Amino acid sequence: MSSSEDDIPLARANGRANAAPTSAKPITNASSTGTNGDADAGISIRFGPVQDQDVDMVEADADADARGISKRKSRASIDQKKSYAEPESSDDDDQPLSKRRRTSVKHEDPETDDDVPLALNGRKLPKASETAIGDESDSDAPIERRLSAQKKSIEQKAKKDAPAARKPAAPKKETKPAAKKQSNGVKKEASNDKPTLKKVKAETTSPISKNDKVNTKAESEDVEDKEGEEEEYRWWEDPTKGDGTKKWTTLEHNGVVFPPEYEVLPQSVKMKYDGVPVTLQPEAEEVAGFFGSMLNSTHNVENPIFQKNFFMDFKEIIKKTGGAKDSQGNKIDIKEFSKCDFKPIFEYYDAQRNEKKNLPPAEKKRLKAEKDEQEAPYQYCIWDGRKQKVGNFRVEPPSLFRGRGEHPKTGHVKTRVQPEQITINIGKQAQVPPPPPGHNWKEVKHDQEGTWLAMWQENINGNYKYVMLAANSDVKGQSDYKKFEKARELKKYIDKIRKDYQKNLKNDLMVERQKATAVYLIDQFALRAGNEKGEDEAETVGCCSLKYENISLKPPNTVVFDFLGKDSIRFYDEVKVDPQVFKNLKIFKKAPKKEGDEVFDRLTTSALNKHLQNYMPGLTAKVFRTYNASYTMSNLLKDIKASGTIPEKVKTYNDANRKVAILCNHKRTVTAGHASQMEKMSERIKGLRYQKWRLKQQMLDLDPALKKKKGAAFFEIDEDLDMEWVKEHQAFLIEEQTQKIKKKFEKDNEKRVADGEKAMPASDLNERLKAVKDMEAKFKKENKTGKVEAEGRGPSVERIEASIAKLDQRVETMSIQAQDKEDNKEVALGTSKINYIDPRLTVVFSKKFNVPIEKFFSKSLREKFEWAIKSVDENWEF
Structure with missing residues (x-):
């Protein structure tokens, strides 16, 4: 037309x-x-x-986004x-x-990173x-x-609520100010202290002093009188914050952290082409390593599109770097992907991964401390005189692009980002962080309308990547706050x-x-x-x-x-x-x-x-998703009468969350690991029921007359716990106990060595493992005789009955969790809870029904939604 x-x-x-x-x-x-x-x-x-076809699972979910350490969209x-x-x-x-x-x-809006694809x-x-x-x-x-009826009812209520919401709020009565006045982050005139960033040299880094820490909480009432100390900044109570387009006045930061340079493979580790070991130039060898190191990610490396795109780029890089050669220096023309063998490279990197994984805890701790010390200067910036945590300060390392779903560019090479590609955004008066030796920044800007610290353009889709503040920073918190306040405005x-x-x-x-x-x-x-x-x-x-x-x-x-x-x-x-x-x-x-x-x-x-x-x-159109989710949840919570145990209350909340996700179309495909996870949970529940049966048999061992008093049915084993399953479970318990004893022995030895004492000999471990042999002998006897002897010191029927009651509670709790997980297999609860349901509604439920907020928000999410946790009580309404 x-x-x-x-x-x-x-x-x-x-x-x-x-x-x-x-x-x-x-x-x-x-x-x-x-x-x-x-x-x-x-x-x-x-x-x-x-x-749907299997979709590659993302390593970090919304929690990682909240920590600001995952790759930004x-x-x-x-x-x-x-x-x-x-x-x-x-x-x-x-x-x-x-x-x-x-x-x-x-x-793609980095403020609404949602719908994490699942396999x-x-x-x-x-x-x-x-x-x-x-x-x-x-x-x-x-x-x-x-x-359907509930959805229509909620929409009818929205129609009735809107006219009342449009009416201007009645003027608040003047109240006498409290004795302790909220400074809202404004510094005292007497104080001349100012948060500063330690300058970083191009080659070395120095950690930011702990004294620079902001948002210090008062440990006693007289802390407020100390000079140079700043009170907690409750920006959500400052109605003037965030007006206009200018986002900052002064900005200082130390730039970005680049990934380490490529380390060439040992001479003995080479990819093979048609069975012949191939020598490549470092740039081409690095790309071969990208593919070789991820052979265990079959969803990617067996994808024909992934293979095609990788091989096209790989051949181009080989050609650009002078070609491939055999051990005699003869040129090898790499034409067919099917003749390439990356297993030697995979085995090398896999061995490195296992070696790192098996490092002693003390060594892991030391390496982590070294890394944290090196990265400390980059973790914070000074934004308008206030110390703020930076989210993704690391430049993405080169790799193969995976994408999500059925992305047509999956498998292409993500090239190494050079300083010459990076634009720095910083205050005019601030010292510009030095680039690595021999390099220059692409550009230095002073864009006060932007909330980014650095940016560069990636080569796959030509999109820009931004270094932003962390999710728990004032700026990001204000962004979330404004998003949900805009959704609240829509109800009018x-x-x-x-x-x-x-x-x-x-x-x-x-x-x-x-x-x-x-x-x-x-x-x-x-x-x-x-x-x-x-x-x-x-x-x-x-x-x-x-x-x-x-x-x-x-x-x-x-x-x-x-x-x-x-x-x-x-x-x-x-x-x-x-x-x-x-x-x-x-x-x-x-x-x-x-x-x-x-x-x-x-x-x-x-x-x-x-x-x-x-x-x-x-x-905008996307505000409807936030409004519908939050308004629906708000109405569901009003009708909730949560009672019982904490797990039961959590399930009640999740049931409401699930309804929101379904009504608002926040769905996902069933994860690849869902079946195995459910099977593990089922096995754990069966294991608890097996323990109950053993305890009941121990009651009979102490008092055989109980069989007549309680009835034979009380002491019978559940139908699905047949002898084949019992033997498999007993073998699992034996292996589990063996591993526990070995790990405890290794940990004790590490501690002794660290304290300068002599390590315990292997004979001590064998002595500890005797308990496992006793357990194995006991199970064999029980299977043969059908009787279980009473265990423990001073066993009694009353103590065993108390233990059975505790097991019943554990079975009930785990069953609730299992059902909850099964109900959620096709519903993206995290998408709804983190991105679309106003977090203040979750806080209202937590406070109203005395459920710890930790049951709903991880540590990183509690930091992200600190403004929501501290700003409402149980009577707040969306």
């Missing part, structure tokens, strides 16, 4: 025969699901036909003549565009009746259908937005109808807005860039989405939609459109975001 048809009514533009029928019932605005009495509209029936390539501040949505004219006119945008290779929980807990696992109906306008898009689903103008349909899909099914990619990029799409083939329509109102979403993860969803939405999608796909054509050919992400900003400043 040409752009000249922009303002032509939809019926005319598509032909009278395809105009929306005049007899269609009007869509009411009573519910944001927008159904004409269809109870299933807006409900997803996921996890069906899709069979790349940012968009941007014009270096412009500011390096985080780019906003462009102000493209809100007009129809053909796919030829759409610009390619390569942008698929799971199977159901092994049969164990003790783990079948709760009603949900017993129902054959998809949980989405069972949640959500009723009007939903009312308008329901109305515009029948708009005469094609562009308006496409906008309304897109907002409906983004709001109801948590689709990302999406941007079209370039030809050499992964074919990932979102709502605005959906292609003809990504949508299948099943009358009367079922839509099947099938496309590669963010991180090249396949998105498959079969959903029931509003009948008018179904009709619109049918019109948008009408001939002459065919495969490769865009469904929303009159819409771009920037145009959609510009439209949304008419309702609320700063509103």
